[in-house]
Amino acid sequence: MFKAVSPKVDINEIEKEVLDFWRRSRVFERTMSEREGQPHYVFYEGPPTANGKPGSHHVLARAFKDMFPRYKTMQGYYVLRKGGWDTHGLPVEIEVQKELGIQHKYEIENFGVAEFNEKCKSSVFRYITDWEKLTERIGFWVNLDDAYVTFTNDYIESVWWILKQLWDKNLIYQGYKVVPYCTQCGTPLSSHEVSQGYADVFDPSIFVRFPLRDKPGVYFLVWTTTPWTLPGNVAVAVGEDIEYVQVEGPTADGEGTEQLILAKNLMNKALINPENYKVVKTYKGKDLKGWHYNPLYTFLPVEDKDYAYVITGDFVSTEDGSGIVHIAPAFGEDDMRVGQENDLPVLMTVNSEGVFIDAVTQFRGLWFKDADKEITRDLKSRGLMYKVEQYRHSYPHCWRDKSPLMYVARETWYIRSTEYRDRMIANNQKVNWVPDHIKNGRFGNWLENLKDWALGRERYWGTPLPIWVDEENGDMLCVGSVKELEHLTGRELTDLDLHRPYVDEITFPNPSGKGGVMRRVPEVIDVWFDSGSMPVAQWGYPHVVENQAMFQQQFPADYICEAVDQTRGWFFTLHAIATMLFDEVAFKNVICLGHILDGEGKKMSKSRGNAVDPWDVLNTYGADAFRWYLYTASPPGESRRFSVDLVGEVVKKFWLTLWNTYSFFVTYANIDQWTPDTPAKPVADRPEMDRWVMAELHNLIRDVTQAYETYDVPGATRPVQEFVEQLSNWYVRLNRRRFW
């Protein structure tokens, strides 16, 4: 007898029974233990951080993560599903800073780095129970009892081992480079972080007169959108082959004339009332090379260097502005490059909080962005401002605190990832991306335009950069394991917490025998390096000897899945590290998920207040309908609308149809006392209608299996829905009479 089915169904009750059964019979554990010795299918969990509650977008990711390991398990594979937690990094620090009500780094130091890091550590599992409950309720099978945790010593030591491999390949260097820098967080951001924070803003667009030193009454017309960088100006750049004109026109007060030099093509755009000007001379850019002007500001000493003259640069264009570009090596990538080529001084006018230093007397104490106005006003009052406009453009902001980034020269640590660019591009061709266009689009472009990886973070809660420096003679070494550190110090360090400040206290004499004391550099590393190291570090490879075989067995992954913005985050760091270490892919198949939108198609966010609490959906319609909606609503790479009501549609249109069909079956199977072991007639002897539905079923099995094999999620789900439709509306309806 089949268990009688009530047409008045309580979805939550049914799902609870299933969950109880899974728990009681340890079904998830047995999907692994009973597959020992079978071929492996490898899944990597992209680690979330449990310092916030999980939302609907986490259900999206976890539903898709579950799909293929579950399928492969059912196909007979052994699928180890190790969980993971990302626990370091600035986002964690910022949350703790908010709690403590502190904003600046010196306040953290006053509070105590040990105490601060202790708070960070305890904050990262604050919502772990919420995560565990939700994960179980939605039926995502992942082993959270044996999850990797990025703050453990074993994990950190593996990351050190990786860094040491890169160090030995001469891939880690310290460079004076212009970096995007957040003045609030007090740290540079890596390019994958920068790409997450672009916003449209209005900035000043100003045209300034730079008076020629040797030709009174003649000015270079110079364009800039960052007035605050003008006190750092040391040169102007022109394009070697661009045509320039010297024009004569009225002065601002209309009482005299002045002459301006600018690109010929930009006369109409840059000049006020261009019809009032006449060309008196023309030049090629290279003719202007070396001409001096009187610097606008002279706050900082320039030692013995020549400056305030015209140089040439290949980045000068005649698209916008005046064709003459202001150069401040401290505040621009091109500026730094041509500054080094021309041996120009670097005028650092601001401190690490983006505030003008005391030497810049007139503007001291001003935050860089606030100085735009003051400097504009000053240039106006001195008669040097030609024209002030506003312009709207896309500018990078800190993805955490939304403050505008400052491009500034910093001494920091880099990974020379560009040296492996070609290998990364080649390895990318081996990866199956879903959707396909990501491979040579979003991800491929990212690799083509790869920059060196800014590794260092001047922060506290992270994996410490294991480089020790002898300040007396500059000797450096990279430590790849605790054992190595014990060897260098002659101390037993098994109980050492590898975090700051404890690791900072570890010093030792320079092993070369000459020089002084080796001290660790103050930086921690980019948190994305942590998660990108997980194929290696989740096993504590290589120092956890008993896990070495596990690393081999579980590398690379057959399947990973995250939101599409991870092309510049985790997808990239996994790929980059695997290529630099092993010249191998880290994953073979990857699904990139689009964003989750509200019922009206607007992006869901906490600040908008339109985020749907996943528990509202689960408590109303259950996990099956929730997941089914996510799989079928749109292909994984596209954004999908989401609301409680939309999931309700799944229940009405699909779930209840299936349920009623089953209910019909149970009723008549029980009346006829039919059981599954009743011998069946050969298919050929059955009525046409039965043969038709069997054929449809086998088509369905073929199509769905094929779709699973190619990571085609709608292809693996939508046909099931269509089949149920046919089963109910055709097969059951037309055969009703036969079963009565």
Ligand SMILES: [Zn+2]
């Ligand atoms: Zn910031």
